[in-house]
Amino acid sequence: GAGVSQSPSxxxxxxxxxxxxxxxxxxxxxxxxxxxxxxxxxxxxxIYFQGNSAPDKSxxxxxxxxxxxxxxxxxxxxxxRTQQEDSAVYLCASSLTxxxxxxxxxxxxxTVL
Amino acid sequence: DAKTTQPTSMDCAEGRxxxxxxxxxxxxxxxxxYWYRQIHSQGPQYIIHGLKNNETNEMASLIITEDRKSSTLxxxxxxLRDTAVYYCIVRVVYSGAGSYQLTFGKGTKLSVxx
Numbered sequence: 001g002a003g004v005s006q007s008p009s010x011x012x013x014x015x016x017x018x019x020x021x022x023x024x025x026x027x028x029x030x031x032x033x034x035x036x037x038x039x040x041x042x043x044x045x046x047i048y049f050q051g052n053s054a055p056d057k058s059x060x061x062x063x064x065x066x067x068x069x070x071x072x073x074x075x076x077x078x079x080x081r082t083q084q085e086d087s088a089v090y091l092c093a094s095s096l097t098x099x100x101x102x103x104x105x106x107x108x109x110x111t112v113l
Numbered sequence: 114d115a116k117t118t119q120p121t122s123m124d125c126a127e128g129r130x131x132x133x134x135x136x137x138x139x140x141x142x143x144x145x146x147y148w149y150r151q152i153h154s155q156g157p158q159y160i161i162h163g164l165k166n167n168e169t170n171e172m173a174s175l176i177i178t179e180d181r182k183s184s185t186l187x188x189x190x191x192x193l194r195d196t197a198v199y200y201c202i203v204r205v206v207y208s209g210a211g212s213y214q215l216t217f218g219k220g221t222k223l224s225v226x227x
Contacts, residue, residue, distance in 0.1 A: 004156075033214070043157075045214035059214070091156050099206050099213050101147070104156035 002026065004105035006092050012111045013082055021077045021108045025094030032075050033093040033102060034067060043091070049075060050098045082112045117201045122222040125195075131188040133221050135201030138182040145206050146177060148186045149217070150197040157200070157217070160186065191225045198222050 005024040013019050025032050034046040045059040049069045060066070064082075069075040079086055089109050093102040118136040125131040137146065148160040161168055161175045163184075168175045174187040188195055200220040 031213070035215075042217050042219075043215060045216075048213060056214075093157075093215075095213075101159055101162060102213075102215060103159055107156045 004092055004094050004103055006090075006105040006108050008108060009106065010109045010111075012113065014113050015084060016081055018078065018080045019082055019110065021079075021090050021110070023075045023077070023092030023094075023105060025073065025075070025092070026103060029094035029096055029103075030072060031095045031098045031100065031102075032069060033095075034075070034077050035091045035093065036088040037091060037107075038088045044088075046077070048098070079110075082110075084112050086110060087112045117203060117218055119199070119201055119218065119221045121219065122224070124224050124226055125188075125191045127193060127225050127227050128190055131186075131191040131195065131223060131225070133186040133188075133199050133201075133223065134183065135186070136183045137201070137203045140181050140203050141205075143205055144203045146175065146181075146184045147202045147204060148173070148175065149200045149202070149215075150195075151200070151220075152194075152197040158197075160199075191223075193225050193227065196223060196225045 007022045031050050033048040035043045037043055047054055047057050047060055047067050051072050052069050064080045067077045089107040091104055091107045093104045095102045145162050145164050147162040149157045151157045161170055161173050163175045163177055177184045198220040200217040
């Protein structure tokens with residue numbers, strides 16, 4: 001079946017612009033997670049959703065970062081006033097329910113010039 | 114989640130079995146052993162997980178020692194496409210509370226040699 005999909009696959013933007021990253025989880029998965037991975041680094045947790053609620057936003061680096069999920073499906077991660085240090089691969093994962101096996105999408109590579 | 118220890122790198126000849134070890138001596142009774150891999154420039158890929166018993170799926174086999182302090186991921190017939198970083202993690206499943214974030218260590222860089 002279809003896996004987790006993310007769009008765009010690559011995004012190049014200028015410092016100070018806003019960007020939106022989209023994640024489509026596996027159909028029927030109620031939990032959705034956002035991570036980011038900088039070059040050569042490990043996974044950095046950002047936020048997770050159970051349904052449309054975000055019980056844990058502890059990983060969001062600053063108030064420039066926000067995420068929402070509507071209809072218990074698609075999620076959007078928004079970064080306002082992007083900075084060069086925001087450059088990374090943003091990964092989305094979903095699981096059947098919270099705590100279950102997480103399946104990752106291919107990621108969005110964000111480059112802030 | 115318990116800490117894991119893996120070799121930094123391993124080589125394997127194409128067509129041979131790749132055996133990737135992982136030590137998790139402080140694993141708790143309710144923690145599962147999970148394996149993911151990450152091929153260059155791709156998202157992490159789930160491989161297999163288990164609690165006590167050995168597990169097998171279409172990708173790999175997972176052998177967990179009786180005391181659960183270590184495990185081995187086996188790729189029965191490695192191909193060049195199996196070249197990746199392999200991550201062993203131990204984690205609680207369905208804990209009912211707390212964050213469910215995954216934390217990957219440095220993993221084992223497996224190179225499959227033609």
